[in-house]
Amino acid sequence: GGFGGGGGGGAGGSVTSVAPGVAYLGRGSSKELLAKAQREGVHLVVVFDVRAGKHPRSGIVFNNTKAELFDVKAGKSLAKARELRNMEVENRRKTKKDDNTIEIAYKRFFETTDLAYKVSELPEALSQFASGRVSQLASGQHSNVLPVLAEIKMYHARQWIDDAQLATAFTSLIGVADGQKLATGDAKAKNEVLSKLIKG
16 A cells, blocks of 8 residues: 655655555555556555644644555556544544444445455465565564564464474564564463553
8 A cells, every 4th residue: 555645756665565465655646656556566556645734723633534445457446435534533432423433434445355356375386485584574673563473473374484483583573582472382471472562
């Protein structure tokens, strides 16, 4: 996905892996982001149009977000989510009129994707690249380590990396104690580590 609007300069910069099969393309217009997605071999793009600021009188911060789903190859829009306004969402939750406004707004996105696309299994040929990918992830800096841990665990579950590689990667990312617990501990120990990571 990427973020629309903003200043000039185009959708430059490198593509950032967020999770297996999901990447952040950067900021730019829909046209710029679609062009970048084509170069990167991306199939679907979600462009978020975010308008944020502060009300001049009340000082209340507002954040209004629209999203649009594109088929990159066809270059066409598949679905749009209605605009979400943070104040509206917060007010509805406070009055308990609705607690899933966001889920409802994006329901069409998921329905469209499910109807038009079928997710295929990862090819076994990728197994030869798994070790290098894990080493790259383990030595990098990540603002959110959870999707990185999930990707590494996926390679381990497919037996593309062994127990030792899993433990080494986890300890490099979250420290020796927590890394060992997450790699080799029982369910309780793993849940404790994950809870700590989720809470930040």
